[in-house]
Amino acid sequence: MDKSVKILITGKLHEVALNLLNNQPLELSVTESLNIVYLPDAPRDVILKEIEDTNVLISRSETDVDATLLRAGKNLRIVARAAVGYGNIDCDLATELGILVVNTPGKNTNSAAELTIGLLLSLLRKIPAAHSSTSEGGWNRHHFTGTELGGKTIGIVGLGNVGHRVAKFAKGFDMNVIAYDPYISDEVFRRNSTERKNTLEELLAESDVLSIHVPLNKETKGMITEVELKKMRKGSYVLNAARGGIITEKGLLKTLNEGYIAGAGIDTFDNEPKPLKELISHPNVIVTPHIGASTLEAQYRIGETIAIQVLKALRGEIVDYPVNLPHVSLLGSGDLRKISVLTEKTAHVAAQIFDFHPSLIKLNVKAGLSKEDLQILKLSCIKGFLSHASDEFVSYVNAERLLSRRGIQIEVNLNNSTSSKNEILLEVFGSNANEKISVGAVLYDGQLERLCSINDFLFEIEPNGDLIIMQNHDRPGVIGDVGSYLAKHNVNIAQFELSRNRRGGMAMSLIRIDGELESEVISGLRKLPNLISARLVSGL
Numbered sequence: 422m423d424k425s426v427k428i429l430i431t432g433k434l435h436e437v438a439l440n441l442l443n444n445q446p447l448e449l450s451v452t453e454s455l456n457i458v459y460l461p462d463a464p465r466d467v468i469l470k471e472i473e474d475t476n477v478l479i480s481r482s483e484t485d486v487d488a489t490l491l492r493a494g495k496n497l498r499i500v501a502r503a504a505v506g507y508g509n510i511d512c513d514l515a516t517e518l519g520i521l522v523v524n525t526p527g528k529n530t531n532s533a534a535e536l537t538i539g540l541l542l543s544l545l546r547k548i549p550a551a552h553s554s555t556s557e558g559g560w561n562r563h564h565f566t567g568t569e570l571g572g573k574t575i576g577i578v579g580l581g582n583v584g585h586r587v588a589k590f591a592k593g594f595d596m597n598v599i600a601y602d603p604y605i606s607d608e609v610f611r612r613n614s615t616e617r618k619n620t621l622e623e624l625l626a627e628s629d630v631l632s633i634h635v636p637l638n639k640e641t642k643g644m645i646t647e648v649e650l651k652k653m654r655k656g657s658y659v660l661n662a663a664r665g666g667i668i669t670e671k672g673l674l675k676t677l678n679e680g681y682i683a684g685a686g687i688d689t690f691d692n693e694p695k696p697l698k699e700l701i702s703h704p705n706v707i708v709t710p711h712i713g714a715s716t717l718e719a720q721y722r723i724g725e726t727i728a729i730q731v732l733k734a735l736r737g738e739i740v741d742y743p744v745n746l747p748h749v750s751l752l753g754s755g756d757l758r759k760i761s762v763l764t765e766k767t768a769h770v771a772a773q774i775f776d777f778h779p780s781l782i783k784l785n786v787k788a789g790l791s792k793e794d795l796q797i798l799k800l801s802c803i804k805g806f807l808s809h810a811s812d813e814f815v816s817y818v819n820a821e822r823l824l825s826r827r828g829i830q831i832e833v834n835l836n837n838s839t840s841s842k843n844e845i846l847l848e849v850f851g852s853n854a855n856e857k858i859s860v861g862a863v864l865y866d867g868q869l870e871r872l873c874s875i876n877d878f879l880f881e882i883e884p885n886g887d888l889i890i891m892q893n894h895d896r897p898g899v900i901g902d903v904g905s906y907l908a909k910h911n912v913n914i915a916q917f918e919l920s921r922n923r924r925g926g927m928a929m930s931l932i933r934i935d936g937e938l939e940s941e942v943i944s945g946l947r948k949l950p951n952l953i954s955a956r957l958v959s960g961l
C-alpha cells in the first residue's frame with residue numbers, strides 16, 4: 422500500500438517552501454514520503470479531482486476552500502493557508518471534519534501596509550493617471566494637481582497587524598491617525614499613538630481617508646455600505662487592501678458616481694479574479710490585483726512558515742499558527758510534547774480494555790507543567806481514547822466536539838512536580854459504581870516511556886507496537902503454554918511482563934509482540950487452560 426502523504430499546492434509559493442518540503446531539515450523530517458503536487462494555476466475542476474486523495478492542501482486566496490472542496494477531500498487532514506486571511510475557508514466544517522487549518526499571520530503585514538500607503542499616495546497624487554498620460558507623450562502638469570497627506574485624518578478600521586503598521590506609516594506623513602477596533606485594549610491604542618474611536622460612526626465622521634484592515638467574516642461582511650460612506654465628509658477617500666465584501670461595491674460605486682466619495686484605492690474585490698467592471702474602470706479608482714502580500718520578502722516568510730507548519734502538523738506536533746485548534750494557547754515544549762504523546766498512548770490502551778459505556782474520564786498528571794498545558798494534555802487524551810472507537814477522523818481539532826457528542830465528560834488534574842519521573846494515571850468510569858478501569862504510565866527523564874499499571878496490576882513495559890493483555894489464574898504452566906502457542910503461530914515475543922495480585926490468585930500479563938497478529942490467534946489464545954481473557958491492544 423502506498424503510504425505517502427499527498428500535498429496539493431494550489432497557489433504560487435516561494436521556492437523556499439518547496440525546498441523545505443522536499444529536503445526536510447532533520448529536526449522537522451517526517452517518516453512518510455511526501456508526494457508534492459504543485460498546481461499553482463489549476464482550474465477548479467482539476468483541484469476538485471486532485472483533492473480526492475490529498476492529505477494536505479496548501480492554498481492562497483484564489484482557492485475557495487468551501488464545503489464542496491472539503492467534502493471532496495475525503496483524506497484531507499490539513500488545510501494550510503499561505504496567507505493571513507482565511508475568510509475563504511469553511512473553518513466550521515473543517516473543524517467538524519477534524520481538519521486542521523493553519524495560516525501565517527504577521528508574515529505579510531509590512532507588505533500589505535506598504536501597499537496601502539502606496540494606494541493612498543497614488544490616489545491623492547494621481548500617480549497612475551499621471552504616469553499613463555506622460556508615458557503616452559503628454560505633459561499635463563496642471564491636470565494632475567493632487568492633495569497632501571500631511572494634516573489629513575486617516576481612519577483605520579481594525580488596528581491589528583496591518584492596521585497598526587499603516588498607522589505608523591501615516592504618522593510619518595504627518596497624518597492624524599484615529600482607529601476603530603472594539604476588540605483590543607486601550608493599551609494597544611496608546612502603544613500605537615492612535616486615538617481610539619468608540620463607534621464606527623465617530624470614525625467615519627472625522628476621517629478624510631478610510632482604510633479597512635479587518636478580516637472578512639459574518640460581522641464585517643457589508644460593514645461599509647452607501648449609508649456608512651455618506652457619514653464621511655464629502656470628498657473623502659476610501660482604501661480597501663483587506664478583503665472584498667467588507668465595503669459593498671454597489672454602495673462604493675454609487676457614492677463615487679455621485680462625486681460624494683472622491684476616490685478609492687482597492688486591492689481586494691468581491692469577485693476575484695473578475696472584479697466589477699464599472700468599479701475597476703472608474704476614473705477615480707486605483708486598483709491592484711490582490712497584491713498586498715506579493716513581495717519577495719513576504720512570500721519568502723510565508724513560504725518558510727507554511728512549510729514548517731505543515732511538517733510540524735505531519736509530525737503530530739502542536740503547530741505555531743493554528744486557526745481552528747481549540748483553546749490551545751501554549752505551544753508544545755519538549756517535555757509537554759513527550760508527555761502528550763504518552764498521554765495519548767495511555768488513553769489508547771484504556772479505550773481498548775473496558776466492557777462498559779464510559780461516562781467520565783479522569784486524567785491525572787504529575788509533571789512540571791503549567792496549567793495552560795492541561796488543554797493540550799486533555800486533547801491528546803481524548804484523541805488517544807476516541808481514535809480507537811471512532812470511524813471518524815479524530816484530531817486535536819475535533820476531539821472535544823466528538824467526546825461531548827458521545828456524552829462523555831473529562832476531567833484533567835495536574836499535580837505539579839519537579840521530579841524527573843512524570844506520571845500519568847487515566848481512569849475511565851461507567852455509570853455504575855463498579856464500572857472503572859485505570860491505566861498508569863511513567864515518563865522517566867523525559868525519555869523513557871513505560872506503561873506501569875492496569876487496574877491493580879503493576880508492570881514496566883514499553884508502550885510501542887501491539888500488546889496482548891491477558892488475564893489468567895495464577896497456576897503453573899500458563900506462561901509456557903502461551904509461549905508455545907504464540908511460537909506455533911509464528912508470533913515473536915518482544916517483551917513479556919507478568920503481574921499478580923496474590924499467590925494463586927489472579928494474574929495479568931502484558932506481551933509485546935513483533936509484527937501484526939491475526940484475530941484468530943487471539944481467539945485461540947483465549948481457549949488455553951487457565952486463561953480468563955486475552956485482548957489485543959494495537960496501534961501504540
Ligand SMILES: NC(=O)c1ccc[n+]([C@@H]2O[C@H](COP(=O)([O-])OP(=O)(O)OC[C@H]3O[C@@H](n4cnc5c(N)ncnc54)[C@H](O)[C@@H]3O)[C@@H](O)[C@H]2O)c1
Nearest residue numbers: 506533579580581582583602604634635636662663713714
Ligand atoms: N491585500 C492583501 O494581500 C492582504 C494582506 C494581508 C492581510 N490582508 C487582509 O487584512 C486583514 C487584516 O490583516 P491583519 O494581519 O492585520 O489581521 P489582524 O488579525 O492582525 O487584525 C485584524 C484586526 O481587526 C480587528 N477587528 C475584527 N473585527 C472587527 C470589527 N468588526 N470592527 C473593527 N475591528 C475589527 C481585530 O480586533 C484585529 O485587531 C486580514 O484578515 C486579511 O484579510 C490582506
Ligand SMILES: O=C(O)CC[C@@H](O)C(=O)O
Nearest residue numbers: 481482504505506529714
Ligand atoms: O496572497 C494571498 O494569497 C492573500 C494574501 C492576503 O490577502 C492575506 O490574507 O494574507
